[in-house]
Amino acid sequence: MTVKVLIADDHAAIRAGLVLLLDNASGIEVVGEVADGASAIHQARALRPDVVLMDLRMPGMDGITATRALVAEQLSQVLVLTTFDLDEYVYGALRAGAAGFLLKTVEAGSLIEAVHRVAAGEGVLAPQVTRKLINAFASMKPPAAEHAVSLDELTEREREVFVCLGQGLSNAEIAAKLFISDATVKTHVSKVLAKLKLRSRVQAAIVAQETGLTEE
Known part of the structure; x- marks a missing residue:
């Protein structure tokens, strides 16, 4: 089964790079790209992607708010891809219902694998994020x-x-x-x-x- 992906990121160059990477990956099709959270919700309703690849810091509606709406409406699984691993972003995204959280430094192969895993209903966390969570749970x-x-x-x-x-x-x-x-x-x-x-x-x-x- 082909995994349909919607990309939400306010940087056009990053979107272009992700489209190039994912469209050339086996079993993945990029069905759309948007630059803000509100557009992500609108396009997810129209396109019904399996996975929304979501940036967190975007103009207008941010990625956490958009994630919460997408999950509440059961429109798509959300895989967060962001530059920041600050606690507020990690916990905010996961509490909003994101199925995964990766940093933009992730290797191409790991990102492709993560898209497939999230589409299959699995969870994915960047190693840096996992360590943060373990430390948080300890206290x-x-x-x-x-x-x-x-x-x-x-x-x-x-x-x-x-x-x-x-x-x-x-x-x-x-x-x-x-x-x-x-x-x-x-x-x-x-x-x-x-x-x-x-x-x-x-x-x-x-x-x-x-x-x-x-x-x-």
Whole structure:
């Protein structure tokens, strides 16, 4: 299946470079490009891309606000590609429901792989971002009561999948670890997100870290 991508970045040269890179990649088609968040939402409604490659700092509506709207309307998966790994951008984008967060210094091959992974419902985080999150979790206060209560709604298998999400495992890795199929993993992930009222598997990983379940 060809992954349809919409690029949102206010720098024309960067958009041109991304179009050239992705359009020449196997299994990817760039269906549009925009320069601000509002246009990203408008074009996503019209074009229905599988992935929006989203910059965060753009004129008018920023990328975090646009990401929140895209995810709320279930228009597309969002893969953030930005120059900045500041905490406010990382946490803002992930809380808004972004499925991945990469820096613009990412290698071409890694970016192409990330697009495919996000389109398949997986989460992707730049190594620099992962380290930030781990450090943040190490000093984080106990989880909010609302999450603790919600976890009681998970079945035993859903809880196992939830723990795997917190460990950053891919669908294939979860399937191998729990001896179930990829399709079954996807079903359980969807149920976990719905029951915990979360927008993405990355958010689920954050909550799993907050609740201290990643070592089970």
